[in-house]
Amino acid sequence: MWSVLLFAGGLAWGQSPHEAVPDVTLGKRIFDSQCAVCHGQGGTGGRGPALTKPKLAKAPDEESLRRAIAQGIPPEMPGSWQLSVREVASVARYVVGLGQVAPEKLPGDAQHGRAVFQAKGCGGCHLVAGQGTARGPDLSAIGAKRNGAHLRASITQPAAHLAEDYLLVEVVSAGKTVRGVRLAEDPFTLQLRDGAGALHSFRKSQVQRWRHLPAESSMPAFARNLSATELDDLVAWLASLRGEQQ
Ligand code: HEC
């Protein structure tokens, strides 16, 4: 019996996943060392989405979860080709357990946070459930993707965690400097959208200089414009946004 299991553990992914007996303790150890860097300790989210949900959009059952872990979800979630079938099954079982953990308890009044969001003009750059303007990321399900600490930092120091696809670039062309969010780039051309919403397209060979600004965000820092209570309330409201109609 054991020799069969050990043998199954060494087979390539997909050949006999059901013979691997998951070990949650092993799963947690692997998660902490290989997944937490993106999904946070305990799967509360970071660069990768929070995994503390009863149902994961891209891995709704344990079978698809094992597949997602082994093969990854291109382009951003890497596959874990280095893990054996048993290790994959063990991490999957650990992740299933995370979905049974209640969402974080945060201080703050989520209802009031919604009013703060409106009063501070956040909707001028963000969509929530179809309302607002899409100059920054859609926040309709941000609570399912980011933990409280990450949300807080995104508001007070936007450049601390730049959302994907919002890289700022600066181009100096014909003596004029244009800054904006990169929309597209290849070795020869660069397209960006400036703060006023205008689109610009450049040939790299024809501009004086261009550079990426990886440490800057086009979102203003709100640290000084928000009281501590307003910030708590705002974070509590954003954390409650999980893609359902609000
Ligand atoms: C380099 C960062 C990174 C690492 C390391 C990483 N992930 Fe991910 N993971 C992501 C990102 C980003 C996504 C979102 C992909 C998408 O939706 O396209 C994701 C998505 C997922 C999903 C689907 C979530 C959903 O809501 O459907 C699961 C499950 C998952 N990861 C589990 C793991 C596990 C388990 C490990 C460790 C073996 C791991 N990830 C390692 C970045 C990472």
Ligand code: HEC
């Ligand atoms: C001038 C436009 C602008 C305004 C106003 C603005 N944001 Fe942003 N926001 C952005 C942009 C662009 C990004 C993506 C770059 C980044 O992550 O810093 C972003 C990112 C974020 C993120 C991170 C999203 C993620 O995927 O992690 C959160 C959370 C957020 N904003 C919340 C707010 C809140 C709350 C307010 C109001 C207090 C606000 N924003 C006001 C433009 C804006």
